[in-house]
């Protein structure tokens with residue numbers, strides 16, 4: 001996976017039997033035609049007037065590369081190391097809930113693709129399949145569990161413990177979703193996947209959650225999820241307690257301020273995900289790439305930094321890695337691949353991202369991710385960024 005080829009990757013795409021959308025815009029168009037307005041709108045949209053969603057894209061557009069030439073770039077090493085394990089690509093699957101909306105195989109298809117491509121998979125709390133089923137579907141994939149805190153804290157601890165016993169290797173606590181963002185598209189479409197039961201997987205398999213319900217009816221389950229999944233009281237003491245109770249590395253997802261990154265380190269956190277939830281939570285927020293440089297400076301190499309939100313091309317990944325991210329996580333692109341063609345669609349999307357990244361690293365004049373950090377980037381105004 002590390003050997004650069006002379007354009008044959010692109011030729012392989014051109015001569016493919018069944019052409020698959022090659023870029024994000026094509027993917028989104030194809031999925032819009034295939035899916036109903038409700039679920040498609042849920043996946044595509046951002047909160048409020050979608051300024052955050054636009055900021056994410058605009059942040060990548062601001063940067064341009066000043067490439068270097070005449071270095072032998074025939075071998076490009078794209079591998080990364082996270083928590084002691086080496087992976088061939090700098091990608092992760094971002095946690096995305098309720099995958100059955102996109103495809104019946106849901107998370108099982110995605111984790112199988114993750115296993116195939118050796119890309120770490122982060123399973124959402126609100127997934128359609130339970131974490132034990134996901135573990136069974138892809139026993140050798142690297143799996144992390146994304147935790148939404150719970151109003152009843154014992155449910156959160158129970159899920160974290162289940163993840164540990166099912167072989168998940170890290171807990172990702174999402175901190176930006178203590179309540180649901182203001183999602184106008186879902187109001188417009190009168191669509192709530194939580195109320196339709198798409199998030200059942202981890203809840204109906206949780207003994208603490210099930211014991212908290214008055215009965216086993218569908219209505220009780222939906223009410224139970226809605227009461228638990230939003231938790232505005234979440235605070236640093238909860239983070240410390242989670243850290244005390246778990247043997248796994250803990251990451252915080254949704255960090256955008258360098259001071260929060262420093263607090264994460266002070267509180268013993270093992271990694272952070274710089275993210276604005278793909279523009280789905282607070283509107284009018286800084287693009288995640290724009291937040292990255294100050295966080296890289298504050299963290300100063302002490303813990304790994306993963307970035308998500310708006311990584312839709314190999315070139316986007318290159319820019320984030322060059323600005324100091326250790327890896328990038330992919331959200332909507334893989335969901336669109338899943339909607340179009342299940343596991344195969346997910347693999348196709350991730351392979352295209354990877355192939356573009358690899359070619360781009362070589363053309364920028366680097367042969368490894370550490371070398372990429374020395375590449376010159378300029379911002380739109382022509383001022384040297386680094």
Ligand SMILES: Cc1cc2nc3c(=O)[nH]c(=O)nc-3n(C[C@H](O)[C@H](O)[C@H](O)COP(=O)(O)O)c2cc1C
Pocket residue numbers: 042043044056094095096097124125126146174253275276277278279280308309310311329330331332333335
């Ligand atoms: C349909 C959808 C569902 C999501 N569900 C979750 C979730 O359950 N937990 C979570 O932490 N993030 C969730 N996210 C946010 C992603 O983890 C990630 O931050 C975001 O998708 C990255 O932006 P991108 O889609 O522009 O790549 C979701 C995103 C989408 C699009």
